[in-house]
Structures are given as structure tokens and as C-alpha cells.
Amino acid sequence: MGRGDLTNTEWARLEPHLPVSGQRGGRWTGHREAINGILFRVRTGIPWRDLPARFGSWKTVYERHRRWSADGTWDRILCAVQADADLAGRIDWSMVGVDSTSCRAHQHSAGARKRKPHVPKKGTTPRQHRPDEGLGRSRGGLTSKIHLAGEGGCRPLAFVITPGQWGDAPQMTAVLERIRIPRPQGGRPRTRPDHLGGDKAYSSRSNRRYLRRRRIKHTIPEPKDQRANRQRRGSRGGRPTSFDREIYKRRNEVERTINRLKNSRAVATRYDKRAYVFHGTVTTAAIRLWLRP
Structure with a gap:
């Protein structure tokens, strides 16, 4: 076993959720070697062609990663691994934080290359395809942004990839809508945390209205300009927002989640041309965090 490869414990957690057959009905061969190659590339950020020979053909490893990113296999594996963790009581729902990173x-x-404008056939468009490829130009050049929700154990529950110049507040709803942890023993999937924390970037009337409608308690500070505008409007400005400083101290958990995720160099720096492949890269790094004890 090489450095960074799956341990026997991690492989035992992952293997039951891997697909048995490919798109044409043939059985996959040797998942463990290919997945170790994918994890090596995600961790180091090297070009696919420079993968060490011990992982087999680089093209086989790349094609498996690309296909699983396109058809949602990585997403289904992440969901299954999270369900196992929830069943074992390893998810801290008491505090879920939202944040973003460029x-x-x-x-x-x-x-x-730009895709053809005609309507594609069913099943030909990757699940996470974006016409803008999730790339945006800002003061620092080309960037992508990962908007995520992390649980108290510093592991990501859900995330959305957008161009780098997109704001944080409009993406909060999209991120929370992606939290969906199945319950293998029966019942509806869990979609709501006990408490949500976020910084001032997520303070907006629409976000607070959405959280109240879903009955999610939240701790989000109110910026000075919003507070002044509310006070200036008097009774029409609404009630003051509640804020608990002790609970807000736990916001560092989502920042530590981002740090752990960006320890993978292919996540910290985007090398993938297609947005759906980069989404698969981030998902693979998240799966590795959930597999660890």
C-alpha cells in the first residue's frame, strides 16, 4: 500500500457502494487500483499522464473518473457514505455552517470547447454540466468558487460550484437544498440541520425568510448597513435579528472543513476544463474525508 492509498478499513466502507457493471453492461475490473490512482491525482494535482505506473494505465484511471463524474456515480457514493456515517451517529447535526472558498x-x-447549441439527447449531458464551465474572471484572474455546508465534525454535507465572482448569499438556498442524507433503516431522508451558522455575507431578508419557513434556527450577524436601514424604517423595518456570540464561535468548523478539503491540491487549484469533472474531483476529496475514522 502506497502513501495516500485507501486503507483496508476505508476500502471496507467504500466497496459496498461501488458500481458493479459499466455503461455497456460489462463488469468493472479492479476498482481499488483505479480509485487509488484517482485519489493520488486529487491529492497531488499532477497531470493525469504522469500517474505512477503502479496505478495501471493513466487513461483507464482518467476515464473512470470522468465517467463517474458525468453520470453522478461519485455523488451517489458520497450520499451512501454519508448515510452510513449518519446511521453510526458520526454526523454532528447540532451545528451546520455555510461558507465559500475561491x-x-x-x-x-x-x-x-463550447457545446453545440442544439438540444442534446437524453442522457448525453453530464449531471453537473454548466454552460459557463464554472469559471469566472475577477481581480485575481480565472477562478471558481465552492459554496458548501459543513457539519460539526468538519466534513462537507453538500456543495455547489459557481464562477468565482458569484456572491455567497444567493447560493445559500442552493447549497441547503442539496443536503439529503438517506436513512437505510427507513424514513424520509434528513435535509435539515438543528442550527445553521454563517457570516455576514449570508445576511439577507430572503435567506432569513427561507430559514424561518423551513424552521431552521440560525446564527447570522447583521451588517451595520442593514441594521441602520432597518432602524431608519422604524416599525416597517421588522424586528431585530437575534444573535448568540457563543454559538457563533463554532463558525470556525466550516472554515476548518474548507481547509481539510483544500489539502487536496487538485481542489485548491482547479486543473479540470469541464465543470462536471471538477465537481467530481471535489466530490472525491469529500468522500475521502468521510471514509476516515
Whole structure:
């Protein structure tokens, strides 16, 4: 077993959720070697062609990662691993934080060919395809942004990838809508945390209205300009927002989640041209965090 490869314990958790057959009905061969190659590339950020020979053909490893990113296999595996963790009581629902992080896009991630404007056939468009490829130009150059929700154990529950210049507040709803942890023993999937924490970027009337409608308690500070505007409007400005400083101290958990996720160099710097492949790369890094004890 090489450095960074799946341990026997991690493999035992992952193996039951892997697909048995491919798109054409043939059985997959040797998942463990290919997945170790994918994890090696995600952790180091090297070009696919430079994968060590011990992982087999680089093209086989890349194609498996690309296919599983396109058809949602990585998403289903992440969901299954999270369900196992929830069943074992390893998810801390008492506090879920939302935050975002920018990922500098390498020059090799630009220049993807535009897809044809005609309507594609059913099943030909990747699940996480974005027409803008999740790339945006800001003061720092080409960037992508990962908006995520992390639980108290510093592991990601759900995330959304957007161009780097997109704001945080409009993406909070999209991130929370992606939290869906199945319950293998029966019942509806869990979609709501006990408490939500976020910084001032998520303070908006629409976000607070959405959280109240879903009956999610939240701790989000109110910026000075919003407070002044509310006070200026008097009774029409609404009631003051509640804020608990002790609970807000736990916001560092989502920041630590981002740090753990960006320990993978292919996440900290985007090398993938297609948005759905980069989404699969981030998902793979998240799966590895959930597999660890």
C-alpha cells in the first residue's frame, strides 16, 4: 500500500457502494487500483499522464473518473457514505455552517470547447454540466468558487460550484437544498440541520425568510448597513435579528472543513476544463474525508 492509498478499513466502507457493471453492461475490473490512482491525482494535482505506473494505465484511471463524474456515480457514493456515517451517529447535526472558498483556475482549465447549441439527447449531458464551465474572471484572474455546508465534525454535507465572482448569499438556498442524507433503516431522508451558522455575507431578508419557513434556527450577524436601514424604517423595518456570540464561535468548523478539503491540491487549484469533472474531483476529496475514522 502506497502513501495516500485507501486503507483496508476505508476500502471496507467504500466497496459496498461501488458500481458493479459499466455503461455497456460489462463488469468493472479492479476498482481499488483505479480509485487509488484517482485519489493520488486529487491529492497531488499532477497531470493525469504522469500517474505512477503502479496505478495501471493513466487513461483507464482518467476515464473512470470522468465517467463517474458525468453520470453522478461519485455523488451517489458520497450520499451512501454519508448515510452510513449518519446511521453510526458520526454526523454532528447540532451545528451546520455555510461558507465559500475561491479556487484559482490553472491555465490548463481554460479553453474548453463550447457545446453545440442544439438540444442534446437524453442522457448525453453530464449531471453537473454548466454552460459557463464554472469559471469566472475577477481581480485575481480565472477562478471558481465552492459554496458548501459543513457539519460539526468538519466534513462537507453538500456543495455547489459557481464562477468565482458569484456572491455567497444567493447560493445559500442552493447549497441547503442539496443536503439529503438517506436513512437505510427507513424514513424520509434528513435535509435539515438543528442550527445553521454563517457570516455576514449570508445576511439577507430572503435567506432569513427561507430559514424561518423551513424552521431552521440560525446564527447570522447583521451588517451595520442593514441594521441602520432597518432602524431608519422604524416599525416597517421588522424586528431585530437575534444573535448568540457563543454559538457563533463554532463558525470556525466550516472554515476548518474548507481547509481539510483544500489539502487536496487538485481542489485548491482547479486543473479540470469541464465543470462536471471538477465537481467530481471535489466530490472525491469529500468522500475521502468521510471514509476516515
